[in-house]
Amino acid sequence: MIFKRSKNTELNKEDEKAGNKQIRETANKDILFVTYVFVLVFAALISYVAYFAAIKSDSVINNAYNSKRAELLAQKVIRGEILSRDGEVLAKTVYEDGTEVREYPYGPLFAHSVGFFTQGSIGVESIANFTLLKSDDPVGLRLRNDLNGIKNRGDNVTTTFDIELQKTADLALGDRKGAVLVLDVRTGEILAMVSKPDFDPGRIDEIWEAVNEDTENSPLLNRATQGVYPPGSTFKIVTALEFMKEYPEAINDYEFDCNGSFEYEDVKISCYHDQKHGHLDLGSSFARSCNSSFAHITSGLNRESFNTTCNELLFDSRLPSPFSYKKSYVDLKPDTSIGEVIQAGIGQGKTMITPIHMAMITSAIANNGILMRPMVIKTVKNAGGSIVRRYEPQEYGRLVSEDNAAVLRSLMREVVVNGTGSKLLGTQGYEAAGKTGSAEYSKNKSLSHAWFTGFAPFDDPRISVTVIVEGAGTGGDVAAPIARSVFDTWYANAH
């Protein structure tokens, strides 16, 4: 046995006491040391909990899964108002026969953007759910109300929405299915977001079953953020960018002769309606949206690099969208067939994108390559009007180099001057730029979604407009005019 078993433990204890005082004192120092370490760690824990409660919690608790507590808070607080950027009321709570009723003065115009909250929640009503249920009235007033059993008033939220732009977009889209997004490229503010078909949010409780069962129209779907569509020729922005990154000299040197189609291995790509575009350079390929030229370009691209560029542009990634969204998708894996890759290069095949993602890419290009984080809330004020919180524009990150962004902007201007975006020529007071798209989405090649995504003014970009009209024809014919009305309204109101 390694250990001695001593006979007289009492005696040993005396020995220890006398001889090992040194060891005891060292041990006590060590115990003190461990105590300090623990106390420090606990101090860190407590600081973290306090920090969470004071600062982080607001962003965490505002979640659809926390609806039960929102309901509990609503029992004590009158839900605040949602306002447009000019202070017009977009949503408010009024009393009808003693019960609280939520009114939406603009009705279906802001159906998806302001949203509702009595059947799950969408829109700003969802994003600002807890903010609207928190009262920041003076403490004295709140205490008096508590004691008298009166509900306190929740904070009011001022959004970035511009009513005029929203109305213009809504009117221009008309009865057709689709979406329009208007962003301020320098701040990321979402100025307008329209999705059609829409519904009357003020009557959401009555129409709930009907809108849910309407699977043909899906009016509840916010097509701007959750509608996934093949990008069609608008994806040529990405293809062109990859081309410029891999072959910088080619920006000026590229030449292609289009005879209506392009063949590579076992793939054949035709231009829209079998048009023959003749002799093209990069600018005219882009402006006239020549599928053959871009199929040719795609065939020479490095697939891995192309995939990386797509990821940098936020494909298959999380988007900095304040609203719920669907991720975009592009298939450029090592084992993807070359035919699929070429299809991807012209924005067809399995590629999918949402209008808001397209708007983000466009805004970044317009803003020298830097994407500003899209935001929809400008300020939060208490019921009395004092500002509780102000949200500042934030950079999300650089999606495109400054030089490449400049080239892309020029290409997009070419589209209007010399290409498919001719419906945006002759605008008064400003020049527009962008890219059209006619995305095929079924075996029937005559059916296409009409896309347009662009920005204005060309020489000093301020806003981006992204339009999609489902199954309506070509981007140049159908989508571009919608964008034009929006640009016109913007220009008129800004000057």
Add this chain to the structure above:
Amino acid sequence: METIFLTFSKYILILLMLIYTFQCFYVFRFSDENDRNGIYIRQDIVMSLVYLTAFAQLYVRMRDTEVIKFYATTQLLFWSVILLYRLLYPEANKLLVNNMCMLIGTGFIILVRLNYQKAAKQFTVVVISVFLSVVIPFILKTFKRLRRFYWLMALAGIGALAAVLIFSTAINGSKLNLKIGGIAFQASEFVKIIFVFAIAGILTCSKSEKRNMLSAVIAGIHVLLLVASKDLGSAIIFYMVYIIMLFVATGRKRYFLTGMAGAAFASVIGYRIFSHVRVRVEAWQDPLGNIETSGYQIAQSLFAIGTGGFLGMGLSQGAPNRIPVVEADFIFAAISEELGVLFGICLILICVSCFVMFMNIAMRFNDMFYKLVAVGLAVTYGFQVFLTIGGVTKFIPLTGVTLPLVSYGSNSIMVSLIMFSVIQGLYVSVRKSNQSDGD
């Protein structure tokens, strides 16, 4: 009238809790237990007021006469415990007695709100455990030769953990319980105490490198058995306790540092090998992003704590039942949600004061064996508090341990009360022998 009471009582409750917490640390100004007596009496009053206010609120909200009965019975229990300790063990540390009652009481308050059935069961277990805890100091006083049996304890510990590994039923992916006659005993909880005694024994019986290595082997076997049972929370606790006991026993800082490094290293390996570790880390990094799977529990906990804010939603005014396992591991979230984060922080501080007092007591022992036992139990307690509250607040990943004395759970309460009473027992015997030596 009611509204006025409910509004004011919310603030009064937090204020009283702040006072109690302050008193917990104020006692450390006086190094002699006798000088602290005045503070202790005031603490007892504050504690009773906290308990009264909380239950008054509960009664107003729940309108159930059972609440009043429960309050009366448990308040009498606490007063009896305080009185009993003063009569039977006047040398006992009264801060620990008070805190013991305060923590169990807080548990009762929130359990009555969450699930009266469980509150009642908790009460039964507390009564049994209190009886046990009153008897233990007496046992320790009388059987000082306990320390001789450290070998037996080491083997018993290993045996119990091995039995759990081989025979137990798997609950939520970790083999924790051994069912004996229909009652689920969580072996790792009870082994915690035996382990501390065993290691203290091995480390003090002689001074040699071989002894150090042997202690490492014994500790290692315990830890590995726990890891194999997927009870990672307990494994980390056992490991920490051993490292710190070894450090205090040998005085070599390098043991402490290599121990910490080893823990970091083991965590990385654990992450690579075990999928359930990866799941927990994933849930910790992004609970909201993974809210439909691994992150749900933690997300609900954060929702609760975040919505309640510093002042809380008020008892019965929140939705703590949305949190899975809320009565056990996540009880801190329920307390923070309804009683407020300020109250929650006070609770943490009360636990910290218990830990500091344990360590303080450890320093007073002249005998290395008792010193090590005290340190071991202190670290067992303190580290577990850190793990559970840290996990629930997303400071660290979840480790599946309960908050001692507060959480619902027979094993948890019983073992925690035994832990407190063991320290009290050792403390009483030392103070008695010090007194007889004219200290």
